[in-house]
Amino acid sequence: MIKVGIIGATGYAGGELVRILSGHKDAEIVWYGSRSYIDEKYADIYRNMFEIVEDSCLDDNMEELSKKADVIFTATPQGFCASVVNEGMLDNTKIIDLSADFRIKDVATYEKWYGIEHKSPRFIEEAVYGLCEVNREAVRNARLVANPGCYPTCSFLSIYPLAKEGMIDMNTLIIDAKSGTSGAGRGAKVGNLYCEVNENIKAYGVTGHRHTPEIEEQLGLASGEQVLLNFTTHLVPMNRGILVTAYASLKxxxxxxxxxxxxxxxxxxxxxxxxxxxDICPETRWVEGSNYVDVNFKVDERTGRIIMMGAMDNLVKGAAGQAVQNMNLMFGLPEDEGLAFVPLFP
Amino acid sequence: MIKVGIIGATGYAGGELVRILSGHKDAEIVWYGSRSYIDEKYADIYRNMFEIVEDSCLDDNMEELSKKADVIFTATPQGFCASVVNEGMLDNTKIIDLSADFRIKDVATYEKWYGIEHKSPRFIEEAVYGLCEVNREAVRNARLVANPGCYPTCSFLSIYPLAKEGMIDMNTLIIDAKSGTSGAGRGAKVGNLYCEVNENIKAYGVTGHRHTPEIEEQLGLASGEQVLLNFTTHLVPMNRGILVTAYASLKxxxxxxxxxxxxxxxxxxxxxxxxxxxDICPETRWVEGSNYVDVNFKVDERTGRIIMMGAMDNLVKGAAGQAVQNMNLMFGLPEDEGLAFVPLFP
Amino acid sequence: MIKVGIIGATGYAGGELVRILSGHKDAEIVWYGSRSYIDEKYADIYRNMFEIVEDSCLDDNMEELSKKADVIFTATPQGFCASVVNEGMLDNTKIIDLSADFRIKDVATYEKWYGIEHKSPRFIEEAVYGLCEVNREAVRNARLVANPGCYPTCSFLSIYPLAKEGMIDMNTLIIDAKSGTSGAGRGAKVGNLYCEVNENIKAYGVTGHRHTPEIEEQLGLASGEQVLLNFTTHLVPMNRGILVTAYASLKxxxxxxxxxxxxxxxxxxxxxxxxxxxDICPETRWVEGSNYVDVNFKVDERTGRIIMMGAMDNLVKGAAGQAVQNMNLMFGLPEDEGLAFVPLFP
Amino acid sequence: MIKVGIIGATGYAGGELVRILSGHKDAEIVWYGSRSYIDEKYADIYRNMFEIVEDSCLDDNMEELSKKADVIFTATPQGFCASVVNEGMLDNTKIIDLSADFRIKDVATYEKWYGIEHKSPRFIEEAVYGLCEVNREAVRNARLVANPGCYPTCSFLSIYPLAKEGMIDMNTLIIDAKSGTSGAGRGAKVGNLYCEVNENIKAYGVTGHRHTPEIEEQLGLASGEQVLLNFTTHLVPMNRGILVTAYASLKxxxxxxxxxxxxxxxxxxxxxxxxxxxDICPETRWVEGSNYVDVNFKVDERTGRIIMMGAMDNLVKGAAGQAVQNMNLMFGLPEDEGLAFVPLFP
Incomplete structure (x- = not known):
C-alpha cells in the first residue's frame, strides 16, 4: 500500500486527489494537509466525503510528512513546494508537485512570469515534467515530478504530433483556450461568485497568462524550435472542463x-x-470526471491553416488525475490504476 | 459474467446504466436496445463512451433478447414492459423494469394516474418493488423487479423511519420536491431546451404528478395507514439531482x-x-454521480412540525444505480458491486 | 427632479436601484454611497454602467446626505438604518429602508430573529410597511418606508387574498420558497462561489429564516389571526428569481x-x-428584470388543500423595483414610472 | 405611429423584437406572424408578455402584411425573405430582413455557403447592409435593409478601426467567437436541450460557419483588400451574449x-x-439586455500581434436591437429610441 500525503487537500485539485485516491486500490491517504482547516474533519469541508473519509486536516509540515509518506502531492500555491523541498526530503519520499514551481527549466523565465523568486533552483534540472505521454520513462525514475498545468496539458496534447512532425509553422501558433470555473480555485473572491460567473464569458490574463512560457517550452522541445505564441484564456460558466482551439499555418x-x-x-x-x-469536435461534456483528453483537428484549405482542438477535465487530466497517473508510473503500477473512470454525462 | 440487455439504452437512464455497467466487474452488456438508433454505434450517441463501447444499437426485441441475457433492464416509457413481458420470458431471464409499470399494486390506480391500460396485470402481484433498503430479501428472489421512481425513492427514504415508527401524522404530509433536468429525459421538446430551463425554476404537474400514488402506496405500507399527501415537483436548472423537503406534524x-x-x-x-x-442539510452536489441518498431532518418546536429532507442523484440511486443494486442482490453479488462511486464535486 | 441618495449602492440591490433609477425620468442619483469603494468610480465596480454613470462612490454619511437628497434608499445590512435615522434627518428627507430594521412592529421579535439590538424603536410605529398593493395610501404619506423583504413580498402576495378572505386555515400554512443566488448578496464567501452553487440545490435556514416573522406578521394582519407557519428557503443555481410554493388547507x-x-x-x-x-404555473423566467409578481393557485380536491404559487424577480419587485414603486407613491408620480420593464426572456 | 409587422415573431429574435417594440413610443406591432402558432395567443407562447400583448399569431403572408405595415421585420430562416420580396411590396412598405438573404453581395458566395438558391438576386444590389455605425446614411434611405448577423456584428465592430486604418495584416486574421445558446434558436433539437448544453463548451461549424463570408466581405470593404480568415464559433452554456477574441499581426x-x-x-x-x-476586457454580462457592443484590444509586443475583443448581446445588438436601430434611422427617429436599456446585471 502506497502511503500518500496531500498538501493543499482542501482546494479543488486537492479534493479531486482525495476523490480519486479514495478509489485507488494500492494507495491510502495518510495526511490531509490544509493550513486553513487544521483539526477540522475533512468531510466537513467536502461533504461528498461523508462516511468515506474519517480523518481531520493536518498542517502543511512537509518535513514530518516526508517521514511517513511514500509520496507527497503538493496542491499548493506557486512557491510553496520550492520553498520547502530539500535533499533529505527527497531521500525519504517522492514528490509530485501540482504547482508550477518545477515546470519551467529557465529560472529567469519562471521568476518573470510568476513574479516570485525561485527558492530551489537546484532541483529544477532534476525535476521531470510529468506529461506521461511524452516523458513516460523519465517519470518512472523520478523523485520529483512537476505535474503539468491544466491549460498546458490540453494545449500541448492538441498540438504535439504536428509540432513534433514539423508540419506546422510554429511562429503562427495561436491558442484560444476556455476553462470552467473550478480552475480559478476555491478562494473567496467576488470575481468567482456565482452571479459574477454565471451568464458570462470573458477573456482574462490576455497576453500575460502564466501558462504561456510552459506551453512554449514544451512545444519548443517537441518541435526543436524556439516558440513564441499567443495564448488567451477565457472563463466559462461551468464547473469543469478545458477546451482548446489552436490555429497554425501548415508548412x-x-x-x-x-x-x-x-x-x-x-x-x-x-x-x-x-x-x-x-469532423467530430471535442466537447468538454464527453470527458467530465475522467482522465481522457479528446483531440481532433480540421484542415482549412481556404486559408492553409489547421485548427487543432482538445477537451479535457481540468481537475482530472489537468491536475489530480495526471498526478495519479504519474504516481502509478513512479511506483510501477498499471498507468490507469484508479483512473478508469467512464466520463459522467449528463 | 452476467449477461445484461438494456432496452432504452439511449435515454439518460439507459446511458447511466451503460456508464455504471461498463465498470461492473461481473456484468457485461450484450444488447444495447434503442428503437430510435438501430444500427448506429452507441458511442456516436453518447460520445463519452468513445473507445469504451464498440457496439451498435439493436432494436427492442425482448423475446430474442430474453434468450441471450441473464437480466434485462427496461428503461422505457410507461407501458412498454407491461406490453411485452410474459411467462416464457421470465423463465429465461430476470427483468428489472425502470418504468412505472409494476410499481403500483392497484391496477385501477395505475391506469388512472398514467392514463393507459395495463397490459399485464397478472405480473403485478409477483413484481417486487425494488427499494433494496426495504425489500432486500424479496428482491434477492425476484424474477421481476419494479425499480422505484426517482422522486419516490428520495421522498420515501427521507420519511420512511418516521412513518414506520408512527411518529408523524400521515395526513399532514406535504412533499415539495425539486429535480434537475435529466429527469425530463432526452426527448427534443421546446420546454427542455437550454434557454427555457436555464435561469428559471417552476413547479409542474401540481396535484397531478404520477409519482404521487407510488409514494402514497409505499408510505402506506410503511405506516400501516392509508396515505393521502400533497406532492409537488419543480424543475431546477441543473443536470442531476433531486432534493426533497417534506413537512409533517409530529404526533x-x-x-x-x-x-x-x-x-x-x-x-x-x-x-x-x-x-x-x-443541522446539516442535504445538498444534491454532495451525492452527484453516486448511489447515495443523504437524509436529515429538523424539528420545529414553534409549529410542532418536522421537516424531513433528502438529496440524491436522480440518474443513479433514482434510476440506474438502484437498478444495478437490485441486480447485485438478485445475483448474489455484494450490494455495492460497481456502485462504489465517490460523489463528484464540484 | 427628485434628488436620490443610495447608501449601499454597490450591493446587488443597490446596483439594481442604480439601473432602474438611471432610466427614471423624474429622479436623479446624487449620492452613490459605498463604504467599501469610497472614491472609486461606480462604473468600475458595475461595468454595465460604463458611460452611463460617471460618478464615484461616497461614504455612508446619512446626515450629510439628508441635506442634499429628497429621498434616501438604504440598501444596507440589518441595523444600519436604525442606528443612524433621527428626527432631523426625517425632517429633511424621506427614507426607504431596504433592510429589515423597520419591517417588524414588535421590537422583541426583531431582536430575537435578527440577533441585534434595535437602535431606533421609536420610529418603528411611524414606519410604513411598503407593500404598495396593501398599504398604498399609507405609503403616499410616509416619511419612512420599510421596504418588504424579497421572500415576504412573494410569499405574502401569493397568499394574501385567501388569508384576507378567510378561506384558508392559517395554522396549516407551509411556505416552500426557492431563490436565485443574487439574494445571497455580493459578499465574497466560499458558499456563494460559482462551483459551490452551480449544479446544486439546498435548503438553508430551515425553521430559522429571518423572514419568517415578517411573513407571519403581515399574514396575521391580513387574516386577523395570529399566524405560525413553516417557511423554508432553498438556494437555486440561477441569478435572479424567487418562486414560492405555499400549501394550506381550505376551510x-x-x-x-x-x-x-x-x-x-x-x-x-x-x-x-x-x-x-x-393551470398555468408561475415561473421565474417570465418575470425576470421586471417588477411583476405572477401568482396562481391549484385546488387539490383529494387532500382538501390549496397550493398557492408566486414568481418574482428578487432584485426588482423583491427589492429595488418595489422601493422605486414606493418612491413613486411618496412623490405623487405614476406608480409605474421607471418600472415599465418588459420581462427579459430568455 | 409606425405600424410594424413581424414575420417569425415566435423565435428568440422575434420575441426580442416584441420585447423592444413593446416599449418603443413611436411604433406599434400590428402583425405577429408565426406559421407554427397561427391563432394562438402570443402571450401563451411567450408568457413574459402576459397582460402586455393581447394579440394572437397570424400567418406569414407578406403580401397582405405589406399593405398594412410601414415596416416589416423578417426574423425567418434563410431563403424566406428572398422568396417573397417583390417590387410592389417594397413600394408599400420597408423591409428589415434579419436573415442572411441580402447580406452578401455575391450571389454565388451566398449560394455556396448557405446551400440554397437565391430567389431574388435583383434586390441584392439595392439592399443596404444595416450596420448603422458604418452605413448610417445609406440605411436612412433604404427600402430594404439586410440586418447583419450576430457574429459578424460583434466581429466586425471589434476589428473595423484597425482594418479601415490599415494597421493589421488582414491575411493573419483569426476570429475565435463564443456564443450563448439563444443564438441556436428555439427549435426542438436534442443538441440544444438543457442537459446537452449545460456544463459543456464545444466548437461547431469549424472552417465552415456561414457567417464567414459575411465577415470577410465587410472587412474587405473596410480594408480595401480581399480577406480570407479563420472564423470559429463555440457554444457556451449561457442564454445570451457573444464574445469575440480576434488575432492579427500588426503591420x-x-x-x-x-x-x-x-x-x-x-x-x-x-x-x-x-x-x-x-486593460479592461469586454465581458458579456456587462451588455446583457442592451444594445451596446463593448470593444477593446491588447497589443502583444512579444509576438507582434494584437488581440481585438468585443462583447455584445446576440439578441439585441446582434439581432432585434440593431434591427430597431435601423428602423429608427429609416423613419427619422433618434437612433436610440426604444433602445436605451441599461444592461441587466446580474
Missing part, C-alpha cells in the same frame, strides 16, 4: 489522412488520449 | 435524539443511505 | 371560480400583480 | 495610444459602441 498542404497519421503515430496505444473520428 | 413532541434514533434504527448499516450530522 | 371546499374571484378581488387593477390563467 | 509596431486613437476615430460619438478603458 505545406496536407490531407486529412496525412495529418491523422501524425496524430495516430503518437497517440495509438495511449490509454488516455482519444483521437476522435473525422 | 407528539420529540427531541432531536428521539427522531435521530428512529433514523438510525433503519439506516444504520445501510451502505447507500447517509444520515447527516445534526 | 371549506371551494371551486376554482370561487378562489379565482378572491384573487381578482384584490388584484384586479394592480399594475404589477398578474394572476395567471387557470 | 508595424504600434503603441497603445496609437491603436486607441484608431478606435476613438471611428467610435467617438457612437451611441452603442463602448471602447473600454485600458
Amino acid at each position: 505545406q498542404k496536407a490531407t486529412y489522412e496525412e495529418v491523422r497519421a501524425a496524430y495516430d503515430k503518437y497517440y495509438d496505444g495511449e490509454r488516455f488520449v482519444r483521437v476522435l473520428e473525422k | 407528539q413532541k420529540a427531541t432531536y435524539e428521539e427522531v435521530r434514533a428512529a433514523y438510525d434504527k433503519y439506516y444504520d448499516g445501510e451502505r447507500f443511505v447517509r444520515v447527516l450530522e445534526k | 371549506q371546499k371551494a371551486t376554482y371560480e370561487e378562489v379565482r374571484a378572491a384573487y381578482d378581488k384584490y388584484y384586479d387593477g394592480e399594475r404589477f400583480v398578474r394572476v395567471l390563467e387557470k | 508595424q509596431k504600434a503603441t497603445y495610444e496609437e491603436v486607441r486613437a484608431a478606435y476613438d476615430k471611428y467610435y467617438d460619438g457612437e451611441r452603442f459602441v463602448r471602447v473600454l478603458e485600458k
Whole structure:
C-alpha cells in the first residue's frame, strides 16, 4: 500500500486527489494537509466525503510528512513546494508537485512570469515534467515530478504530433483556450461568485497568462524550435472542463489522412488520449470526471491553416488525475490504476 | 459474467446504466436496445463512451433478447414492459423494469394516474418493488423487479423511519420536491431546451404528478395507514439531482435524539443511505454521480412540525444505480458491486 | 427632479436601484454611497454602467446626505438604518429602508430573529410597511418606508387574498420558497462561489429564516389571526428569481371560480400583480428584470388543500423595483414610472 | 405611429423584437406572424408578455402584411425573405430582413455557403447592409435593409478601426467567437436541450460557419483588400451574449495610444459602441439586455500581434436591437429610441 500525503487537500485539485485516491486500490491517504482547516474533519469541508473519509486536516509540515509518506502531492500555491523541498526530503519520499514551481527549466523565465523568486533552483534540472505521454520513462525514475498545468496539458496534447512532425509553422501558433470555473480555485473572491460567473464569458490574463512560457517550452522541445505564441484564456460558466482551439499555418498542404497519421503515430496505444473520428469536435461534456483528453483537428484549405482542438477535465487530466497517473508510473503500477473512470454525462 | 440487455439504452437512464455497467466487474452488456438508433454505434450517441463501447444499437426485441441475457433492464416509457413481458420470458431471464409499470399494486390506480391500460396485470402481484433498503430479501428472489421512481425513492427514504415508527401524522404530509433536468429525459421538446430551463425554476404537474400514488402506496405500507399527501415537483436548472423537503406534524413532541434514533434504527448499516450530522442539510452536489441518498431532518418546536429532507442523484440511486443494486442482490453479488462511486464535486 | 441618495449602492440591490433609477425620468442619483469603494468610480465596480454613470462612490454619511437628497434608499445590512435615522434627518428627507430594521412592529421579535439590538424603536410605529398593493395610501404619506423583504413580498402576495378572505386555515400554512443566488448578496464567501452553487440545490435556514416573522406578521394582519407557519428557503443555481410554493388547507371546499374571484378581488387593477390563467404555473423566467409578481393557485380536491404559487424577480419587485414603486407613491408620480420593464426572456 | 409587422415573431429574435417594440413610443406591432402558432395567443407562447400583448399569431403572408405595415421585420430562416420580396411590396412598405438573404453581395458566395438558391438576386444590389455605425446614411434611405448577423456584428465592430486604418495584416486574421445558446434558436433539437448544453463548451461549424463570408466581405470593404480568415464559433452554456477574441499581426509596431486613437476615430460619438478603458476586457454580462457592443484590444509586443475583443448581446445588438436601430434611422427617429436599456446585471 502506497502511503500518500496531500498538501493543499482542501482546494479543488486537492479534493479531486482525495476523490480519486479514495478509489485507488494500492494507495491510502495518510495526511490531509490544509493550513486553513487544521483539526477540522475533512468531510466537513467536502461533504461528498461523508462516511468515506474519517480523518481531520493536518498542517502543511512537509518535513514530518516526508517521514511517513511514500509520496507527497503538493496542491499548493506557486512557491510553496520550492520553498520547502530539500535533499533529505527527497531521500525519504517522492514528490509530485501540482504547482508550477518545477515546470519551467529557465529560472529567469519562471521568476518573470510568476513574479516570485525561485527558492530551489537546484532541483529544477532534476525535476521531470510529468506529461506521461511524452516523458513516460523519465517519470518512472523520478523523485520529483512537476505535474503539468491544466491549460498546458490540453494545449500541448492538441498540438504535439504536428509540432513534433514539423508540419506546422510554429511562429503562427495561436491558442484560444476556455476553462470552467473550478480552475480559478476555491478562494473567496467576488470575481468567482456565482452571479459574477454565471451568464458570462470573458477573456482574462490576455497576453500575460502564466501558462504561456510552459506551453512554449514544451512545444519548443517537441518541435526543436524556439516558440513564441499567443495564448488567451477565457472563463466559462461551468464547473469543469478545458477546451482548446489552436490555429497554425501548415508548412505545406496536407490531407486529412496525412495529418491523422501524425496524430495516430503518437497517440495509438495511449490509454488516455482519444483521437476522435473525422469532423467530430471535442466537447468538454464527453470527458467530465475522467482522465481522457479528446483531440481532433480540421484542415482549412481556404486559408492553409489547421485548427487543432482538445477537451479535457481540468481537475482530472489537468491536475489530480495526471498526478495519479504519474504516481502509478513512479511506483510501477498499471498507468490507469484508479483512473478508469467512464466520463459522467449528463 | 452476467449477461445484461438494456432496452432504452439511449435515454439518460439507459446511458447511466451503460456508464455504471461498463465498470461492473461481473456484468457485461450484450444488447444495447434503442428503437430510435438501430444500427448506429452507441458511442456516436453518447460520445463519452468513445473507445469504451464498440457496439451498435439493436432494436427492442425482448423475446430474442430474453434468450441471450441473464437480466434485462427496461428503461422505457410507461407501458412498454407491461406490453411485452410474459411467462416464457421470465423463465429465461430476470427483468428489472425502470418504468412505472409494476410499481403500483392497484391496477385501477395505475391506469388512472398514467392514463393507459395495463397490459399485464397478472405480473403485478409477483413484481417486487425494488427499494433494496426495504425489500432486500424479496428482491434477492425476484424474477421481476419494479425499480422505484426517482422522486419516490428520495421522498420515501427521507420519511420512511418516521412513518414506520408512527411518529408523524400521515395526513399532514406535504412533499415539495425539486429535480434537475435529466429527469425530463432526452426527448427534443421546446420546454427542455437550454434557454427555457436555464435561469428559471417552476413547479409542474401540481396535484397531478404520477409519482404521487407510488409514494402514497409505499408510505402506506410503511405506516400501516392509508396515505393521502400533497406532492409537488419543480424543475431546477441543473443536470442531476433531486432534493426533497417534506413537512409533517409530529404526533407528539420529540427531541432531536428521539427522531435521530428512529433514523438510525433503519439506516444504520445501510451502505447507500447517509444520515447527516445534526443541522446539516442535504445538498444534491454532495451525492452527484453516486448511489447515495443523504437524509436529515429538523424539528420545529414553534409549529410542532418536522421537516424531513433528502438529496440524491436522480440518474443513479433514482434510476440506474438502484437498478444495478437490485441486480447485485438478485445475483448474489455484494450490494455495492460497481456502485462504489465517490460523489463528484464540484 | 427628485434628488436620490443610495447608501449601499454597490450591493446587488443597490446596483439594481442604480439601473432602474438611471432610466427614471423624474429622479436623479446624487449620492452613490459605498463604504467599501469610497472614491472609486461606480462604473468600475458595475461595468454595465460604463458611460452611463460617471460618478464615484461616497461614504455612508446619512446626515450629510439628508441635506442634499429628497429621498434616501438604504440598501444596507440589518441595523444600519436604525442606528443612524433621527428626527432631523426625517425632517429633511424621506427614507426607504431596504433592510429589515423597520419591517417588524414588535421590537422583541426583531431582536430575537435578527440577533441585534434595535437602535431606533421609536420610529418603528411611524414606519410604513411598503407593500404598495396593501398599504398604498399609507405609503403616499410616509416619511419612512420599510421596504418588504424579497421572500415576504412573494410569499405574502401569493397568499394574501385567501388569508384576507378567510378561506384558508392559517395554522396549516407551509411556505416552500426557492431563490436565485443574487439574494445571497455580493459578499465574497466560499458558499456563494460559482462551483459551490452551480449544479446544486439546498435548503438553508430551515425553521430559522429571518423572514419568517415578517411573513407571519403581515399574514396575521391580513387574516386577523395570529399566524405560525413553516417557511423554508432553498438556494437555486440561477441569478435572479424567487418562486414560492405555499400549501394550506381550505376551510371549506371551494371551486376554482370561487378562489379565482378572491384573487381578482384584490388584484384586479394592480399594475404589477398578474394572476395567471387557470393551470398555468408561475415561473421565474417570465418575470425576470421586471417588477411583476405572477401568482396562481391549484385546488387539490383529494387532500382538501390549496397550493398557492408566486414568481418574482428578487432584485426588482423583491427589492429595488418595489422601493422605486414606493418612491413613486411618496412623490405623487405614476406608480409605474421607471418600472415599465418588459420581462427579459430568455 | 409606425405600424410594424413581424414575420417569425415566435423565435428568440422575434420575441426580442416584441420585447423592444413593446416599449418603443413611436411604433406599434400590428402583425405577429408565426406559421407554427397561427391563432394562438402570443402571450401563451411567450408568457413574459402576459397582460402586455393581447394579440394572437397570424400567418406569414407578406403580401397582405405589406399593405398594412410601414415596416416589416423578417426574423425567418434563410431563403424566406428572398422568396417573397417583390417590387410592389417594397413600394408599400420597408423591409428589415434579419436573415442572411441580402447580406452578401455575391450571389454565388451566398449560394455556396448557405446551400440554397437565391430567389431574388435583383434586390441584392439595392439592399443596404444595416450596420448603422458604418452605413448610417445609406440605411436612412433604404427600402430594404439586410440586418447583419450576430457574429459578424460583434466581429466586425471589434476589428473595423484597425482594418479601415490599415494597421493589421488582414491575411493573419483569426476570429475565435463564443456564443450563448439563444443564438441556436428555439427549435426542438436534442443538441440544444438543457442537459446537452449545460456544463459543456464545444466548437461547431469549424472552417465552415456561414457567417464567414459575411465577415470577410465587410472587412474587405473596410480594408480595401480581399480577406480570407479563420472564423470559429463555440457554444457556451449561457442564454445570451457573444464574445469575440480576434488575432492579427500588426503591420508595424504600434503603441497603445496609437491603436486607441484608431478606435476613438471611428467610435467617438457612437451611441452603442463602448471602447473600454485600458486593460479592461469586454465581458458579456456587462451588455446583457442592451444594445451596446463593448470593444477593446491588447497589443502583444512579444509576438507582434494584437488581440481585438468585443462583447455584445446576440439578441439585441446582434439581432432585434440593431434591427430597431435601423428602423429608427429609416423613419427619422433618434437612433436610440426604444433602445436605451441599461444592461441587466446580474
